[in-house]
Amino acid sequence: MTHPTTASTIRWEQDDEGVVTLVLDDPGQSANTMNAAFIDSLDAIADRVEAERDAIRGIIVTSAKKTFFAGGDLNDLIRVGPGQAQEVYEKNLRIKRALRRIETLGKPVVAAINGAALGGGLEIALACHHRIALDAPGARIGFPEVTLGLLPGSGGVARTVRLLGVTDALLKWLLQGTRYSPLRAQEAGLVHDVVTSREELLTRARAFIAAHPESAQPWDDKDYRIPGGTPAQPKFAVNLPAFPANLRKQLNGAPYPAQRNILAAAVEGSQVDFETAQTIEARYFTELVVGQTAKNMIQAFFFELQAVNSGANRPQGTEPSQVRKVAVLGAGMMGAGIAFACAKAGIEVVLKDVSVEAAAKGKAYSEGLLAKVLAKGRTTEAKRDQLLARITPTADPRDLEGCDAVIEAVFEDPALKHKVFQEIEGVITPDALLCSNTSTLPITLLAEGVQRADDFIGLHFFSPVDKMPLVEIIKGERTGDKALARAFDLVRQISKTPIVVNDSRGFFTSRVIGHFLNEGVAMVGEGIDPASVEQAAAQAGYPAKVLSLMDELTLTLPRKIREETRRATEEAGGEWRPHPADAVIDRMVEEFGRPGRSGGAGFYDYDATTGKRAGLWPGLREHFAAGGSGGSGDAVREGTRIPFEDMKERMLFCEAIDTVRLLEEGVLTSVADANIGSILGIGFPGWTGGVLQYINGYEGGVAGFTARARQLEAAYGERFAPPALLVEKAERGERFTD
Numbered sequence: 183m184t185h186p187t188t189a190s191t192i193r194w195e196q197d198d199e200g201v202v203t204l205v206l207d208d209p210g211q212s213a214n215t216m217n218a219a220f221i222d223s224l225d226a227i228a229d230r231v232e233a234e235r236d237a238i239r240g241i242i243v244t245s246a247k248k249t250f251f252a253g254g255d256l257n258d259l260i261r262v263g264p265g266q267a268q269e270v271y272e273k274n275l276r277i278k279r280a281l282r283r284i285e286t287l288g289k290p291v292v293a294a295i296n297g298a299a300l301g302g303g304l305e306i307a308l309a310c311h312h313r314i315a316l317d318a319p320g321a322r323i324g325f326p327e328v329t330l331g332l333l334p335g336s337g338g339v340a341r342t343v344r345l346l347g348v349t350d351a352l353l354k355w356l357l358q359g360t361r362y363s364p365l366r367a368q369e370a371g372l373v374h375d376v377v378t379s380r381e382e383l384l385t386r387a388r389a390f391i392a393a394h395p396e397s398a399q400p401w402d403d404k405d406y407r408i409p410g411g412t413p414a415q416p417k418f419a420v421n422l423p424a425f426p427a428n429l430r431k432q433l434n435g436a437p438y439p440a441q442r443n444i445l446a447a448a449v450e451g452s453q454v455d456f457e458t459a460q461t462i463e464a465r466y467f468t469e470l471v472v473g474q475t476a477k478n479m480i481q482a483f484f485f486e487l488q489a490v491n492s493g494a495n496r497p498q499g500t501e502p503s504q505v506r507k508v509a510v511l512g513a514g515m516m517g518a519g520i521a522f523a524c525a526k527a528g529i530e531v532v533l534k535d536v537s538v539e540a541a542a543k544g545k546a547y548s549e550g551l552l553a554k555v556l557a558k559g560r561t562t563e564a565k566r567d568q569l570l571a572r573i574t575p576t577a578d579p580r581d582l583e584g585c586d587a588v589i590e591a592v593f594e595d596p597a598l599k600h601k602v603f604q605e606i607e608g609v610i611t612p613d614a615l616l617c618s619n620t621s622t623l624p625i626t627l628l629a630e631g632v633q634r635a636d637d638f639i640g641l642h643f644f645s646p647v648d649k650m651p652l653v654e655i656i657k658g659e660r661t662g663d664k665a666l667a668r669a670f671d672l673v674r675q676i677s678k679t680p681i682v683v684n685d686s687r688g689f690f691t692s693r694v695i696g697h698f699l700n701e702g703v704a705m706v707g708e709g710i711d712p713a714s715v716e717q718a719a720a721q722a723g724y725p726a727k728v729l730s731l732m733d734e735l736t737l738t739l740p741r742k743i744r745e746e747t748r749r750a751t752e753e754a755g756g757e758w759r760p761h762p763a764d765a766v767i768d769r770m771v772e773e774f775g776r777p778g779r780s781g782g783a784g785f786y787d788y789d790a791t792t793g794k795r796a797g798l799w800p801g802l803r804e805h806f807a808a809g810g811s812g813g814s815g816d817a818v819r820e821g822t823r824i825p826f827e828d829m830k831e832r833m834l835f836c837e838a839i840d841t842v843r844l845l846e847e848g849v850l851t852s853v854a855d856a857n858i859g860s861i862l863g864i865g866f867p868g869w870t871g872g873v874l875q876y877i878n879g880y881e882g883g884v885a886g887f888t889a890r891a892r893q894l895e896a897a898y899g900e901r902f903a904p905p906a907l908l909v910e911k912a913e914r915g916e917r918f919t920d
């Protein structure tokens with residue numbers, strides 16, 4: 183056995199009583215990660231504790247950084263190729279072995295979790311016999327691996343399953359990446375003790391060591407049984423048939439590779455001994471690390487999200503700004519949500535509508551949201567009252583005095599929007615930022631109604647505002663850099679993610695999601711079973727099924743947008759091309775009187791009293807499967823069947839192809855914005871890493887995607903024709919990157 187002299191990222195501190203404190207402290211780094219130096223250090227430490235076992239009374243693991251431990255080194259992980267599977271697997275087993283050697287030393291090992299313990303951090307803590315967490319601000323505990331397409335591979339699956347049981351481990355911790363506060367982690371049984379100061383953290387750790395001279399993990403007791411049983415046991419098997427359905431409900435769609443592998447590692451691992459479970463876990467972990475999905479997700483949810491949020495698109499050289507008092511015009515669904523988001527961020531809000539009653543109704547929305555948060559114990563009455571006191575409902579423009587930003591969210595009518603800005607321009611501060619939350623109207627057109635067009639910008643929020651993390655910032659032709667920078671800062675001030683696009687009808691998000699909806703509807707028109715269409719959207723990984731989403735948005739909306747777009751296209755001398763979905767939507771509204779959920783009937787039936795969604799409307803099959811239904815003409819025939827893969831890809835491809843056109847047109851100027859915007863704004867499946875990364879990562883890369891687009895074009899219509907930019911990239915062997 184080698185006796186280490188150095189463990190470069192883990193400091194060894196030993197006191198007179200034989201208590202060893204292992205201080206995780208990667209020199210020169212702001213956080214500790216599972217990099218090569220750490221793995222070497224872990225091996226060295228395992229050697230040393232075994233060699234000096236008799237002199238050691240117990241071990242405390244803590245960190246010198248603000249966080250306890252950050253997890254895997256994503257810079258390394260994103261570069262791993264399929265040829266490195268064996269290397270990844272062996273490295274993973276090395277980490278597991280080192281942790282296991284410390285865990286089975288027979289001496290008490292305590293994790294003194296001084297800050298966030300996410301992913302690898304939580305796994306190190308779980309390999310300890312006792313876990314004490316400091317209740318520090320921002321200290322979160324959880325397994326975010328799944329959100330990056332990975333699984334907790336350093337014993338995280340095997341140990342969590344043993345500690346909490348298969349069902350709780352999966353649904354509460356492993357499959358959704360939820361991060362918990364130390365107190366909630368304690369309630370869930372993953373942490374034993376929570377303290378409020380660093381001193382207490384170490385005092386309690388020492389007290390545990392003194393009281394438990396010979397510690398071992400519960401799963402190392404031969405009589406230990408996994409709580410709730412394992413899927414092989416009869417008791418568990420009773421619940422098993424419902425498990426996939428529950429899972430699907432919780433995950434909001436079909437599981438992607440990381441979720442499937444976590445599920446498999448947990449279930450298979452629960453039926454074998456701990457060592458075998460670790461090997462199973464290593465196998466599933468390796469498969470993910472060398473695969474494409476993890477790369478897509480790490481790229482999007484780590485690197486690109488960081489680039490977008492840190493202002494890669496914010497104009498250089500403009501001073502950082504902060505809004506103190508914002509006017510929200512229109513207290514309807516969107517205005518009410520925007521008012522809440524701003525007040526939550528500490529901004530004073532004047533919420534204006536046509537009457538005080540209407541404005542107060544908008545404020546009541548915040549009251550309702552806060553009542554729920556309070557009931558869950560996630561805020562205090564005092565904090566609730568402070569937030570509500572920041573929202574002033576009014577109908578009087580004079581109350582807007584001193585507002586340094588305006589966000590307009592009145593009805594989607596250009597004349598009304600012009601009017602409400604005119605009403606208030608003289609009252610607000612002379613250089614206030616002017617924003618419109620329009621979802622479809624050109625910003626350049628709306629800017630004509632204000633005196634300072636260079637301060638006017640689009641700020642497109644998504645519904646429901648409190649849940650949706652994205653805001654699409656739209657630059658009009660006359661919008662100045664200063665306004666763009668201020669809009670960006672405002673979006674960050676309320677902790678949302680800003681993407682920036684140039685003005686165009688429907689901008690990026692509304693235009694692209696329109697293609698998804700149209701494609702689903704077109705399939706119904708072709709006579710394809712509507713239930714299969716819904717299934718295809720879910721299987722592709724979309725969070726909402728396509729026809730149900732169409733019903734939510736109402737079928738009258740695309741008709742209105744279509745008419746406006748047609749008029750604008752023809753006025754500009756362009757050629758208007760109808761979409762195969764148009765005729766289906768027209769028949770649904772005109773012939774069958776089914777305009778969507780708010781009208782009581784759409785592609786689905788709705789319960790007349792509760793408004794709850796019932797099944798798909800049986801008439802769909804009757805009227806649209808019979809042929810000549812106005813779908814794509816002669817292609818329509820009874821009970822049309824096309825490959826399921828084609829159904830999924832038609833939805834994914836139509837969105838991806840139009841995104842490339844938006845890049846060509848200069849509406850989109852950044853790949854990161856397109857990827858992040860597509861996932862966070864319009865539900866493009868997260869496993870793809872976003873709409874352009876989907877093209878990069880497609881089998882055969884950009885060229886493979888282009889070839890497949892041509893096949894879809896031949897089979898389903900010219901809307902799948904690859905745009906010139908795509909063909910060019912394919913020919914040059916390039917990818918979509920910033």
Ligand code: NAI
Pocket residue numbers: 511512513514515516517534535536540590591592593594595598602619620621622642643644645
């Ligand atoms: P809404 O109909 O719920 O609310 C509009 C509100 O504006 C009403 O409360 C109305 O009383 C008020 N209003 C009308 N005239 C006014 C005036 N002169 N002064 C002050 N307030 C006045 O509409 P919603 O859904 O909130 O939409 C508002 C805007 O946000 C529209 O431009 C819409 O296109 C856009 N938008 C809507 C989204 C959605 O999902 N509903 C998503 C993103 C943007």
